[in-house]
Amino acid sequence: MKYALAVDIGATNTRVGIGNSDGELLQIESFKTWDFQDPLKYVEHIARVANGILKSFNVEVVGMGVGSPGPLDIKKGEIINAPNMPFKKLELVKLLKEFTGLRVAFANDAVTAVVGERYWGEGSKHENIVYVTISTGIGGGVYVDGSLLLGKDGNAHEIGHLVVDSRERLTCGCGKKGHWEAYSSGSGIPRFARFLAEVEREKIEGSVLKDRKDLDAPLIFEAYRKGDPLALLVISEVRRLNAYGFAAIVNYYDPEIITVGGSVALNNVDILLNNIRGEVEKYAINRVPDIKPTKLGQNIGIAGALALGLGLEPKIPLR
Ligand SMILES: [Zn+2]
Structure with a gap:
């Protein structure tokens, strides 16, 4: 069994969780995105929650998958000019790697969700x-x-x-x-x-x-x-x-x-x-x-982030 961290950044809530290679989400923590106007403090908080989850589970993880509202610069790992977010620019991947020491796979939130659909939902048939x-x-x-x-x-x-x-x-x-x-x-x-x-x-x-x-x-x-x-x-x-x-x-x-x-x-x-x-x-x-x-309901985004964190999607590798 493999494990990964999953982060689902939403315009309202940010969810951080851990799951396994059966697609099971074992724990999810949630906080309000708009509680953090400062981008650095925001990423620090994601890392703090992630590190807390890692400590309590005490398992090796493959990496961290992150889905975020776009538009993004996916190569640089940055959020740029997202209309519904408290901050306009955020060097997300660089900061997350720095704060967690993990490899990170990063995509647009809806792209992340369709990855969830592909690996844990309708993708088995289509x-x-x-x-x-x-x-x-x-x-x-x-x-x-x-x-x-x-x-x-x-x-x-x-x-x-x-x-x-x-x-x-x-x-x-x-x-x-x-x-x-x-x-x-x-x-x-x-x-x-x-x-x-x-x-x-x-x-x-x-x-x-x-x-x-x-x-x-x-x-x-x-x-x-x-x-x-x-x-x-x-x-x-x-x-x-x-x-x-x-x-x-x-x-x-x-x-x-x-x-x-x-x-x-x-x-x-x-x-x-x-x-x-x-x-x-x-x-x-x-x-x-x-x-x-x-069928994945409200968990589709974080389920997709789990698939990314496990390194399942070849187009969005961990780095
Ligand atoms: Zn528009």
Whole structure:
């Protein structure tokens, strides 16, 4: 049995864990990413938690796998200009190696997640897999013919920044307009709702949401289930834009399966994923595969980081 450390950096939480070569995660510790505005203190804390876990398990580990929100410079091992993170630039791999003495394998969070899908999930059955996360942002990871797609800097499928709105109604966290993530992600949906509440006043008569200052995605989905007119309007638009996004994925990568994760998708499978195939078929030229929630659930990112830490993915070696 081999062991590795796994780090799943999220815009909200950072999770540090240890797992084995059966894909079992044996312990996971979590802390708030935004508790650390200083990048050095942040990496120090990851290393402190990792070293604590190592001490309590007292096993040899192969290395440490790390998934982080992008964009990244994968060759330098750096986070550069990530829209949802407290710090804009971070020399992550260099610092982690320094603080832990371990070899580190590093990738974009959604790429890391699709590595999890490949080694511990649907990958046993499929060579062509796309994983899409719909959470604070939207991201993707892609295997074509069993090969992980990376691109020159490791940012090959920033699918959240696909333009889905030619009217450019909203500006994305990255600063550009009309991007999928600006409308359909956990951070985008409430902003989209506020925008529609402003411009579609006559359509949202009677909405209990329209004057709320504390709008967030869970509140909007809850209101949707109760038939609130603003929630119905925004979610029907979100579903249409999601169909554009999924159709682009089907047309570009021709996957055998699309698995979806991230809290926004996993908490609202009935609304966002059930029956989405029919809508995607309106825009896709390729045969539309199953689009379904990942069986790895919220652990897909850290499961992928475990696979990277074990050195399983040849395109992202430990170094
Ligand atoms: Zn963007």
